[in-house]
Amino acid sequence: MLLFHNGTLHALDPRYPQAEALLVGDDGRIAAVGTLAEVEAAARPGTRRVDLAGRTLIPGFNDAHVHIWKLGLLLTRQVPASIKAAPDIENIIENFRDRAENLPKGTWILGRGYNEAELPERRHPTRHDLDGASLEHPIALTRTCGHMVVANSLALEMAGITHDTPNPPGGVIVRDLNGDATGLLQETAMGLVTRIIPELSDEDMAEAIKACLRHQLSLGITSATDPLLMPSHTRVYRLLESRGELAVRVNGMPIRRPDGGTETLPLPERHLSDFLRIDSVKFFADGGLSGATAALGEPYKVTLQHGLLRFELIELVELMWEAHNAGFRIGTHAIGDVAIDQVLTAYEVLHQRKPGLRHRIEHLGLPDSDHLRRCKALDVIAVPQTVFLPALGAAFRRYLPDSYLPRCYPVRAMLDAGLTVALSSDAPVVPDDNPLLGMQAALDRRDPFGDPIAPEQAITAAEALYAYTMGGAIASGDAANRGSLTPGKWADLTVLSGDPLTTPVEALTDLRVEQTYVGGVLAYN
Numbered sequence: 001m002l003l004f005h006n007g008t009l010h011a012l013d014p015r016y017p018q019a020e021a022l023l024v025g026d027d028g029r030i031a032a033v034g035t036l037a038e039v040e041a042a043a044r045p046g047t048r049r050v051d052l053a054g055r056t057l058i059p060g061f062n063d064a065h066v067h068i069w070k071l072g073l074l075l076t077r078q079v080p081a082s083i084k085a086a087p088d089i090e091n092i093i094e095n096f097r098d099r100a101e102n103l104p105k106g107t108w109i110l111g112r113g114y115n116e117a118e119l120p121e122r123r124h125p126t127r128h129d130l131d132g133a134s135l136e137h138p139i140a141l142t143r144t145c146g147h148m149v150v151a152n153s154l155a156l157e158m159a160g161i162t163h164d165t166p167n168p169p170g171g172v173i174v175r176d177l178n179g180d181a182t183g184l185l186q187e188t189a190m191g192l193v194t195r196i197i198p199e200l201s202d203e204d205m206a207e208a209i210k211a212c213l214r215h216q217l218s219l220g221i222t223s224a225t226d227p228l229l230m231p232s233h234t235r236v237y238r239l240l241e242s243r244g245e246l247a248v249r250v251n252g253m254p255i256r257r258p259d260g261g262t263e264t265l266p267l268p269e270r271h272l273s274d275f276l277r278i279d280s281v282k283f284f285a286d287g288g289l290s291g292a293t294a295a296l297g298e299p300y301k302v303t304l305q306h307g308l309l310r311f312e313l314i315e316l317v318e319l320m321w322e323a324h325n326a327g328f329r330i331g332t333h334a335i336g337d338v339a340i341d342q343v344l345t346a347y348e349v350l351h352q353r354k355p356g357l358r359h360r361i362e363h364l365g366l367p368d369s370d371h372l373r374r375c376k377a378l379d380v381i382a383v384p385q386t387v388f389l390p391a392l393g394a395a396f397r398r399y400l401p402d403s404y405l406p407r408c409y410p411v412r413a414m415l416d417a418g419l420t421v422a423l424s425s426d427a428p429v430v431p432d433d434n435p436l437l438g439m440q441a442a443l444d445r446r447d448p449f450g451d452p453i454a455p456e457q458a459i460t461a462a463e464a465l466y467a468y469t470m471g472g473a474i475a476s477g478d479a480a481n482r483g484s485l486t487p488g489k490w491a492d493l494t495v496l497s498g499d500p501l502t503t504p505v506e507a508l509t510d511l512r513v514e515q516t517y518v519g520g521v522l523a524y525n
Contacts, residue, residue: 001025002491002520003043005036007052008499011485012059012470022057023047024491028519033485055514056499058465059484060222060492061435062472064422065362065383067146068216068226068250069233070112071428072208075215079111081141082431083118089125092141096133105136108155108197112142112428115290117395118448124174125150127183140193144392145288145429149190150183159193168192169262170310187287187308191259205236206245213247217524219434220494220513225251225383225424225476227282227331227362230258234268237276246275247523249492251476253282253331256319257310264319267326274490274519277476280329280360283320284310286339288429289365289408290388290395294336296366298401307336317346324350329357329477331383335365337404344374351378360475363426364414366404372417381420381475384409386442386464391430393447405453411442411467412457422471423464439464439500440508461501461508491520 002024009019011033021039025031032042074080079095086092092114099109116124130139130152138155142148151159161181167173171189174182185193200208216224229237229252240246254268271278287293287308292300295307311319323330334343340361347359360381367375375382386409388396396408407413414421423442427433442464445452459467473483482490495515500508516524 001031001043001047002050003039003047004050004052004057004493005039007054008056009033009485010056010058010465010501012466013484013486016485019485022485024520028491028521030485030487030489030491032487052495056496057485058494058496058500059469059482060494060516060518061220061468062223062422062476062483063216063221063424063433063435064225064472064475065227065385065424066224066427066433067228067429068212068224069205069209070146071215071433072210072212073110074112074428075211076208077110077204079109080113081111082113082144083115084431085113088119089121089129092125093129093133096130096139096141100134100137103137107137109134109137109139110142110197111139113144113431114141115144115392115395117290117398124148124182124184127151127153127156127181130183140197143291145291147187147190147288147291147293149185149193151185151193152183155193156181156183159196161192165192170308171259172308186291186293188259188310194259199232202232202236202239205233206240209236209240210245210247216248217516217518218513220496220516221248221435222492222494222516222518223249223251223472223476223478223482225253225472227253229254231265234278238271241273241276247518249275249482249490249518251277251280251478253280254278255282256323257283267323267328270328277478279327279477280331281323283316283330283332285316285332285334285343286310286336289335289400290392292399294365295338296336296401296404297338298403300399301401302399306338309339309342313342313345316342317349320346320350321353324357325354327357329359331360331362333362335363337366337368337371340364340367340371344371344378344380347378347380348374365409366407367410367413368407369413372413372419376418381422382414383422383424383475384411384414385424385426385430385438386411386445387425387430387433387438389441389445389453390437390448391432393453394449396453397447406456408454410454410457411459415459415463420471420474421467422475423467424472434509435468436500436508436511439468440505442467443505443508461505465500491517493517
């Protein structure tokens with residue numbers, strides 16, 4: 001047994017508002033919470049004691065929407081192209097050129113992280129730019145949002161993309177004035193290239209996933225939802241689980257319709273264990289906000305386009321119904337108001353046919369008050385990312401119509417409407433997935449230049465902490481076993497250097513994660 005004492009405890013359970021100590025049982029679950037005397041009375045002889053020495057104990061953070069395998073690949077294999085790694089397009093090219101020099105000809109080189117709104121050139125790279133890195137290696141560079149890919153000429157040739165290739169449904173092959181592909185592929189058009197990239201071996205993918213999980217433990221994250229699994233990723237997660245190598249509890253959401261085609265993947269095998277849950281599926285309704293492809297009712301500034309819907313409503317309803325009727329919960333990416341309206345209409349049809357399941361909307365970026373009312377009526381769980389504001393706020397200001405900014409990721413309005421909110425990072429869409437940064441952004445709502453975006457949508461530190469712990473547990477269906485310091489739940493715990501509920505907002509990211517426990521076992525120190 002393990003007894004934590006002499007610090008601040010935030011149980012996030014109203015039954016324990018002023019807990020002084022916590023006891024972990026030999027089964028890895030919380031055995032007792034309360035006053036020091038009460039907890040000591042429940043302890044057995046030989047119980048080890050952890051003196052918090054004034055530090056703060058909280059439930060482990062839950063990142064409710066983070067692309068674990070993608071972040072793992074960026075940490076282990078891919079060329080980084082964020083503004084810090086490559087401050088301009090020439091530096092992006094140089095990073096790819098350096099990688100190409102050490103790889104056999106014909107080897108695919110993948111990278112991620114650029115944002116044209118931050119680059120001094122204020123434009124996307126092109127195939128000609130990437131040709132400057134190599135003409136003998138196919139190259140694919142993913143924009144930070146994950147909704148656009150730039151390919152070099154060799155990659156386009158291998159994908160069969162020519163002057164006459166039509167846009168796939170829900171996607172755009174961006175072309176120059178002569179009608180030739182620039183290399184930029186938006187939304188489902190990405191799949192024309194990504195589907196021909198050779199799959200990694202299971203062992204290479206496993207190493208990437210494990211690298212991300214180690215990274216998450218250092219941030220105090222003990223649970224996470226990976227919201228875009230192909231069958232190969234699900235297979236690797238099952239492999240890691242069988243070996244006891246999942247260091248963080250994962251809720252996986254297999255995708256139904258991959259990019260670049262009309263194939264619908266079969267419903268996954270339902271699976272539930274202590275470390276891996278697969279009983280939800282994922283859909284995309286529209287594009288990304290920072291790249292101006294989320295579906296809006298008004299045109300974007302700069303592009304003068306309205307964004308993209310991935311589906312016609314009738315097809316989306318029928319694909320969702322197959323999952324809903326089989327008992328699978330659904331998480332749907334919907335950012336723009338047009339997409340949110342479409343998804344809510346589809347969810348309403350599902351509940352009319354067969355009520356009971358709680359579905360999610362991932363991002364819920366630009367809802368109006370009527371959308372939130374409809375969300376509440378359906379008991380929809382909102383999974384937004386306040387961390388987008390410091391990471392992508394410059395792009396929001398560049399592209400969004402001015403009338404949309406006041407409702408940009410309106411978490412205050414979501415909570416006031418009575419929604420369950422699960423905060424998350426969507427990494428590697430953002431360069432920093434620290435939950436403390438996400439909390440800070442939920443409180444101050446500042447863009448990269450320190451200017452607030454819709455400051456009236458700020459929430460409290462207590463609300464943000466709940467949304468990063470219990471909110472995620474509710475969203476994945478795990479409210480009974482994690483998310484609060486409650487007896488019977490897993491002893492997934494994070495020790496912080498200070499109290500996030502009393503630390504000034506500007507100093508939240510100065511707090512350190514000093515220890516992370518999973519099932520009562522020290523996993524990061």
